[in-house]
Amino acid sequence: MIEEKLSVEQLVWQSPIAIAILCGPDYIVEHANDLYLEVVDKKADQLINRSLFESLPELVNQNIKPLLDGVMSTGIAYHGHEFEVDLVRKGNREKVYFNFVYQPLRNSKGIVDRIVVVATDVTKTVKESHALQESEKQFRSLVMQSTIAMGILRGRELKVELINPAMLKIWQKEESEVLGKKLLEIFPRLEHQRFPQLLLNVYDSGVTYSETEGVSYVDMKTHIATLYFDFTYAPLFEKDGTTVQGIMMTLNNVTDQVEARLKAEENEKRLLLAIRATNLGTFDLNLLENFYGDISPRLKEIFGFNKDESVTRVHLFDQVLPEDIEVVQEAHRIARETGKLSYEIRIIHQDGSIHWIKASGEMLYDNNKTPVRLLGTVMDITESKRMVEVLRESEERFRTMANTAPVKIWVADTNGKFTFLNRQWLSFTGRSLDEELGDGWQEDIHLLEREMVLEEYTSHFNERTPFTIEFKMKRHDGVYRWVANSGVPRYTPEGLFEGYIGSCMDIQATKIAHEDLERIVAERTRDLQEANDQLEKSNSQLEQFAYVSSHDLQEPLRKIQTFSDLVLQKIDEPGFDGKLYIKKVISSAGRMSVLIEDLLNFSRINKTDEKFDTVDLNKVLENVVNDFEVLIEQKGAKIIKSLMPRIKAIPIQMNQLIFNLIGNALKFSNENPVIEISARVLPREELKLYPLLQSSNRNYVELTFKDNGIGFDQTFAEQIFLIFQRLNDKNKYNGTGIGLAVCKKIVENHNGVIKAEGKRGVGAKFTIVLPE
Structure with a gap:
């Protein structure tokens, strides 16, 4: 055990990194090598066998104890990288940075009771890194704030890493359009220019390249621009100072200066040429x-x-x-x-x-x-002076001749401004020369024609072509007279355009005669067209008459013949009573009589037979309603009417038109019919709904007759206006089917149109459009 302890101490004391061993929950410093003592600026007796936080109180509030507690409780080592610590060293509190490991040590029972601290002071490296980052930050800020166009390209791909607003302004791009993109992606046209190769040469060689007034062709948003630059391509090195990592571009747009110099040189050349010429x-x-x-x-x-x-x-x-x-x-x-x-x-x-x-x-x-x-x-200028004198004499002769001419004469310059007007012109207008010169003569043109005349006048001036314009011109007494103003372009002997010379003639009598002739031709043409229209209508009616003759009139005639034959066949038979057959013969003869009468009435409707007069449709409507008073009461009908207009028409035909329409509405209805009658002036924009009326300049009124009767299928909207065309059971609804045909003929006699709209079981609506 003694040998093992000595071995650990030797290891701690001889290690090239700072090592300390902390024991127990109070983190008593059990061992610390010289390097560790040096790092914390303590002597052994100030640290060994003392609590770490007692010896280094500045560590108390620096989140170190929680890290140690975590290692002690979990048994998991903690690695710190560039960990910032405030230490008091040599009497001064300073910020230091460590890479360290808190490694747990277990006793014989497997319980963590010690922590080995292994630390390396990286303060110098970190501070150098921070300084480098701050330097780079300041450099980037300097680039971005610079009024000189600057940018940084990275790698051989020449990707845009940084670009300042001044460069973006030259490129006419947004930052989002260029950052991270290759230079040739942004400006493809540069691929066939020398600049990409110049940049790569700087990247490969590490040698700065500069040039003045370099010409470049750049794709702008709207065009390809020719620009001139003073530029520098400088290599950016790695920390080793030898490896190029990118290129700093500095551009100064000198296009304006170069173009100004080139223009000055060109102007100087032109001046010399002009002097010689x-x-x-x-x-x-x-x-x-x-x-x-x-x-x-x-x-x-x-x-x-x-x-x-x-x-x-x-x-x-x-x-x-x-x-x-x-x-x-x-x-x-x-x-x-x-x-x-x-x-x-x-x-x-x-x-x-x-x-x-x-x-x-x-x-x-x-x-x-x-x-x-x-x-x-x-x-x-001897020759010019001589020519001026000749011209003066010529102009004097021209003025004398112009003032004695029987027509109005004018002269205009190259801008169309009048520079001369003879006495006849001024005598006609009664205005002074100053009032008429320039654009003053335009005041003489009739206001309604002025824009048209000036537009044509300007057009011919621009095209240098002769012209004649007819318009009304104000005379000195305020009366407007028709004139024909003609002009031809003037040129110098060298072919240079000098303006126009013209004359103005009074054509009032000719114009009136021409207008009278045009009016007579128009009237004859209109009469002929109306005759043709009337002929077409007559032909159509003849076709309908032929149909009636072959069908409608034949039907009652066949019945008369059939029942008469039956009477002859059975008259000798015992007990024969021919009354029934005689009644049918009489009924058919009566129907035939009605058909013939209706045909005669239809044929009599002709607008040339009677004169047009002012007709108050309110009175006509009132009379017709009175005529149907009994039937209206019997059916419990309700008539809703609005104010009707006064129009030019044939009174009796207007009465018949409204009579037929109200009669139809009452006939083809069940109990309690409702008839709505309204009128309005037809807006001009709605004329397109009636193609036959669109060429007319008249004003029109629209009359509407709407009912809630039995109606009809809309597919028969045109057929119901043909004579003797019936869409309903003739046994249930009496009549010959000629009423609406009469209405259509009356409306056409008055140059109007009529149309029908219907829905079976819902009702019908008739719209009549007549000249106001």
């Missing part, structure tokens, strides 16, 4: 030394010198006509104040010829805003 002379005047630093060969030629001659400012000034010298001096004085030089003067060549020149220039100033240089151009 326009045959301008150029000069550079040093204002401090009062001499020309540069005079172009062309400028010498403009002043009448040989382009190879040595020319000074004095030479040039001597060429100015004496009466124009003051113009030059004043222009230079103004240029010193405004920075801009501009004048037109005459010069005299050595051969005595006079020439016009136009000089333009711009001042350059030093830091004190003192003019130091004057850069400018000179153009020979």
Whole structure:
């Protein structure tokens, strides 16, 4: 036993890690090696044979005792990793970190009575790790807050690990669209550009790559953009400082600067080309030394010198006509104040010829805003001046001719604005030239036609095509007259569009004659169409008459013949009583008489036979109801009616129409019938329900007759309007079946429509639409 104890002590004291043995529930320190004493900054007599929490009171409230209690009670070891502990060492309380094991020890009875503490101080490692994490956190925060576009790509796959808002703005992407994705997934177009390979070279070599004004073609949300960048690709190393783990991208979008420079260079090239193309002379005047630093060969030629001659400012000034010298001096004085030089003067060549020149220039100033240089151009405008004079004379001749012409003449510029109107135009409108020029003439157009006229006028202007527009134009007395305004495009000899020239003629008489002719043709066409419609109706009615003649009229005639034959056959028989047969003959003859009478009535209905007049349908309805007073009382009928309109119609036909409809409703009903009669103005949008009326510009009224009678099957809604068409038992309901045919003919005579709706056993509804 003594040897075993010595062996344990040797093990504890010689171990390279901190070891201590805690005994009993008070955790008395039974053993502790030097390393453990060093870690807790205690001497052996301050720790050995004392309670751990007595020797190190700062551990009391640091959740260490519960861990020890758990090991003591369960017998299960506890492993701590980077466990944070506050210890007092060298008089100072400090935070330290341990990796440790609480290993239980059992006595001979198997009861845990000791705990071996094995601990390693990892404070330095943990603090270095924390510092690294904080450094990385600060680095990421710096990246995210930077106004410079920055991002981090990881691995050879170039996955986006970090991207700041400035980079997202350049990419025009959301963070969710790029994080964790490969660069080529985000921008596939880069695959055939050099940037992916440049990044991989940095990743493989660990050498930073920088470039200025690198051009890139990037897929944006709406287009492919050409962008220029100053960029740097820097490798990010592992802790060993040699292994590359990623790449830091830094981009500066210099597209605006590059495009501005390229544009300036392009403008400079264009300026040089323009100067050569326009045959301008150029000069550079040093204002401090009062001499020309540069005079172009062309400028010498403009002043009448040989382009190879040595020319000074004095030479040039001597060429100015004496009466124009003051113009030059004043222009230079103004240029010193405004920075801009501009004048037109005459010069005299050595051969005595006079020439016009136009000089333009711009001042350059030093830091004190003192003019130091004057850069400018000179153009020979002799020919232009001559052309202006010719044009002035030509315009004067044009104005004289235009003002004596018998028509209204106008001239417009390339924007469609009127620049000239002759006296005849102003005399017609009674307005001043200032009121009519520009867009003022548009006030003369009739308000209802103005939009149409201007739309057509603008369309022809845009297409550079001749036009003639007819519209009503206001005369000086307020009367609108029809005019025909014609215009043709004007071009310079070089083919440049200059605007339009046109004339305006009064066509009031011609227009009225044309409208009268159109009205007569329209009336004749309408009359012909109505005649054709009437002919079609007559043909249809003839077909129905033929059917009646071959069927309906034949039926009572056959009965008369049949019963007459029977009387002749049996008249000699003893006891024969022919009264029954004679009654049937008389009945059939009576039915035939009714059919013939109804046919005659139907044939007489023609709108041309009687005149149209204003008809108050309220009075017609009242008269018809009075006619049926007895039948209404017998059947206990109830008639519900609303206010009826006044219309243009044939009075007697309106009476017959309403009489037939109410009569039918009373006839084809059981006891206590209810008849509802209503009227309303038909809304324009509902005309589409009646195709025959849609082309009309009239207003219409709708009359409705609804009953709760026996009704009919809707499949027969068209058939019931044919003459002598009956849908019900003729023995139960008397009549010839011509009433609704008469109604249909009356409605058509009045250019209206009628339709029927029904349901057997429920009732019927008749809708009539007539012109208001």
